Amino acid sequence: xxxxxxxxxxxxxxxxxxxxxxxxxxxxxxxxxxxxxxxxxxxxxxxxxxxxxxxxxxxxxxxxxxxxxxxxxxxxxxxxxxxxxxxxxxxxxxxxxxxxxxxxxxxxxxxxxxxxxxxxxxxxxxxxxxxxxxxxxxxxxxxxxxxxxxxxxxxxxxxxxxxxxxxxxxxxxxxxxxxxxxxxxxxxxxxxxxxxxxxxxxxxxxxxxxxxxxxxxxxxxxxxxxxxxxxxxxxxxxxxxxxxxxxxxxxxxxxxxxxxxxxxxxxxxxxxxxxxxxxxxxxxxxxxxxxxxxxxxxxxxxxxxxxxxxxxxxxxxxxxxxxxxxxxxxxxxxxxxxxxxxxxxxxxxxxxxxxxxxxxxxxxxxxxxxxxxxxxxxxxxxxxxxxxxxxxxxxxxxxxxxxxxxxxxxxxxxxxxxxxxxxxxxxxxxxxxxxxxxxxxxxxxxxxxxxxxxxxxxxxxxxxxxxxxxxxxxxxx
Numbered sequence: 001x002x003x004x005x006x007x008x009x010x011x012x013x014x015x016x017x018x019x020x021x022x023x024x025x026x027x028x029x030x031x032x033x034x035x036x037x038x039x040x041x042x043x044x045x046x047x048x049x050x051x052x053x054x055x056x057x058x059x060x061x062x063x064x065x066x067x068x069x070x071x072x073x074x075x076x077x078x079x080x081x082x083x084x085x086x087x088x089x090x091x092x093x094x095x096x097x098x099x100x101x102x103x104x105x106x107x108x109x110x111x112x113x114x115x116x117x118x119x120x121x122x123x124x125x126x127x128x129x130x131x132x133x134x135x136x137x138x139x140x141x142x143x144x145x146x147x148x149x150x151x152x153x154x155x156x157x158x159x160x161x162x163x164x165x166x167x168x169x170x171x172x173x174x175x176x177x178x179x180x181x182x183x184x185x186x187x188x189x190x191x192x193x194x195x196x197x198x199x200x201x202x203x204x205x206x207x208x209x210x211x212x213x214x215x216x217x218x219x220x221x222x223x224x225x226x227x228x229x230x231x232x233x234x235x236x237x238x239x240x241x242x243x244x245x246x247x248x249x250x251x252x253x254x255x256x257x258x259x260x261x262x263x264x265x266x267x268x269x270x271x272x273x274x275x276x277x278x279x280x281x282x283x284x285x286x287x288x289x290x291x292x293x294x295x296x297x298x299x300x301x302x303x304x305x306x307x308x309x310x311x312x313x314x315x316x317x318x319x320x321x322x323x324x325x326x327x328x329x330x331x332x333x334x335x336x337x338x339x340x341x342x343x344x345x346x347x348x349x350x351x352x353x354x355x356x357x358x359x360x361x362x363x364x365x366x367x368x369x370x371x372x373x374x375x376x377x378x379x380x381x382x383x384x385x386x387x388x389x390x391x392x393x394x395x396x397x398x399x400x401x402x403x404x405x406x407x408x409x410x411x412x413x414x415x416x417x418x419x420x421x422x423x424x425x426x427x428x429x430x431x432x433x434x435x436x437x438x439x440x441x442x443x444x445x446x447x448x449x450x451x452x453x454x455x456x457x458x459x460x461x462x463x464x465x466x467x468x469x470x471x472x473x474x475x476x477x
Contacts (some may be wrong), residue, residue, distance in 0.1 A: 024466060043097055049096060067093075076084040082102070104237065147421035150413050153390070153403055154438065154451040156263060157422035163446035165190055170203040173441040175267060175429040177219035177227060179242055183228055186210040186448055187216050193244065198433065206244035210234060219429070222290070223272035230276070235260040237276065245377070250313040258352040259315040265382070267336035267344070269359070274314060277333040283323040285333060285346060285360070288314035288404050319437030321343075325351055327364040334396075335382030335429070339389060347380040347393065354383055354393060354408070362375045372398050375410035382429045386436055394430040394440065399423070399439065401430065419445055 010209055011033075013228045014024065052068065069088045072121040145159040161170045172189040181186070182198045191211035195203040208216055214233030222228050226239040226247060236251030237260075251260045261281040268274055277285045335347030342359035352370040354377070357363055379399025385391050389406030399417040401424070404410055415424045425444035436453035 001313075003310050039101070043333040044220065047094055048398050051091060066144045088162070094184065123433055143422060145330070149414065149422050149451065151451075151454075152412055153436075153454060154414065155454045156199070157415075158450045159421050159451060160196065160448045160450065161446070163187075167205060168194070168196075170194075170448065172443045172445045172446060173428065174215065174217045174230075174441045174443065175219040176431040176448060177221055178431045178433045178439065179221050180225050180434075181242075182435070183242070184431060184439050184448070185219060187219060188228060189215050191215050193219075193227070193240070195242070195244075198437075200448075204244060206240070207361070208238075209246070217428075218263065220266045221429075222268050222269055222274070228266050228268070228274070230261045230263050230266050234355060235263060237263065237266060239272070247389070252313065257319050258286070260286075263333050264332075265336045265347075269338045269342045269344075270340075271342070273317060275336050275338070276337055277330075277346065279332040279334075280300065283321060283330040283333065285330070285336070285344070287320070288316045289317050290314040320357060320361050321346075327366060328355070328357075332357075335380065335394065337383045337385045337391075339385040340387055345383045345385055345391065347383045349379050349381060349396070352377045352379065354380060354391065354404075358410070365408060367404060368393070374402075374413060375404075381427070384430050384432045384438070392430055392432070392438055394427045396426050396428065399425055399436070414451065421443060421449065422451075424449070 001259065012201055020028065044368065049126040050068065067086055071083055071090070078151070138305075139378075145157055147158045160382070161168055163169065163171065165171055170188045173186050174189065175187045177185045183195055183203065184198070184233075185193055185195050187193045187208075191208045192205050192209070193216075194205040208229070208231065210231075214231070216229050216231045216232030216238075218232070220228045222239055224239075226241055229238045229240060230236075231238065231251075234251070235253035237248060238246060239248035239477050240246055253260060253264070255261055260276065261278050262415060263276045263278050265277050272290060274288045274290055275285055275390065276288070276471060289464060321328055321333070323329065323331065325331065329351075330346065330348050331350035332348075333346050334349040337345040339345070343364065344357040344359075344361075346355045348355050348366070353366045353368040355363065355366040368375065368380065370376065370378065371376060377393065380393045382394040389403040390411070391406070391408070393402045395402060399415065401414040402410060403412050403414065415422055417423065417425060419425065424442050426439050428443045429441040430438055436455075438451040440449045440451065442449050
């Protein structure tokens with residue numbers, strides 16, 4: 001409106017007196033005057049869209065990734081060379097409209113000098129086709145919420161939820177966990193935990209007490225059936241009842257043994273001991289012994305005077321690993337799992353591998369290396385193990401799930417980048433239920449997918465003392 005209001009009204013009046021139509025008035029009188037202002041405004045918006053990350057995360061289509069988001073993710077992992085190359089590409093895209101505008105101006109001047117009159121029909125037809133294509137690309141499309149899978153393990157993928165902040169909706173889900181009744185829990189960037197039935201029906205939700213410093217990441221089910229939620233930026237671990245009541249909270253920020261620095265994941269072994277992995281200041285996994293009897297929900301926990309619940313921290317049992325690339329060393333451990341023999345599996349994300357340790361902390365083996373082929377991994381963010389020893393790895397970088405046999409040999413790849421059921425966009429977390437179904441926190445598609453198992457496995461798991469004391473939770477890692 002400002003641009004049109006700045007046009008010379010005398011020229012518009014003269015054109016009307018000469019019998020100009022509305023189209024001619026716009027094309028021959030108004031457009032030449034307002035085009036520079038509109039072009040400058042568009043260019044500013046274009047630059048903001050090109051470089052902005054926070055707004056793009058909200059409006060980007062499911063399964064999409066802009067260069068700005070790619071740069072942000074690479075910065076997150078310290079890949080300076082790739083970041084520099086992509087920044088040069090973004091710089092080229094930033095100045096490209098200026099070059100195209102200059103080229104268009106010269107071409108137009110040449111065409112007008114050669115043959116005065118309206119633009120050639122071919123040019124107007126091409127512009128019309130481009131406009132129609134852009135409008136068609138913006139039209140919403142319906143997607144199925146289930147699809148058959150070509151997989152040895154799973155028969156189909158079922159989609160739960162969509163992007164949003166309402167009940168049953170998600171904003172970048174970060175972690176999933178499964179309880180003893182096969183209900184599943186999801187925590188997302190809104191800082192809330194939502195509970196669903198096995199068929200995806202919303203049951204209830206609760207909000208984390210604090211989210212100013214950052215959002216929770218990492219979930220499991222402890223030996224008492226409570227839902228464990230990790231808060232990296234608060235360096236603490238929370239235990240909620242399945243109804244969302246906070247019954248325990250522990251953790252102290254620091255780098256000494258027994259303290260926590262940016263904890264990312266949690267798992268529980270058959271003895272009810274809790275593993276917590278950390279990154280940044282300390283690249284390690286710590287094992288804690290917890291009190292065997294759960295606090296009574298009717299008994300309030302003592303407060304620190306500021307309203308925060310306190311609890312005597314679990315006793316530290318052992319510390320595994322340090323920063324590095326050698327066996328037993330870690331570079332951003334992101335996910336944990338424990339199998340039926342209490343072996344510990346660590347998703348060593350930036351080393352692009354899975355490391356396996358014995359119940360007493362001895363390094364056993366590792367598998368995976370950087371890449372996108374079968375048996376190769378790109379930023380494994382989570383790992384899960386079923387009762388038969390099959391290992392499921394959630395790859396953030398390759399946007400897929402990869403299955404390994406108990407010996408660490410790659411068996412199959414499920415999914416890949418995309419928005420259709422059975423495809424993923426930067427999945428963050430996985431969890432197994434008692435029937436062997438796999439839940440996937442499909443973060444950039446803002447949904448959870450359930451991969452339905454062929455047949456039923458682990459049916460007798462609840463009868464096992466191991467799983468009754470907490471290793472079921474580890475399968476939800």
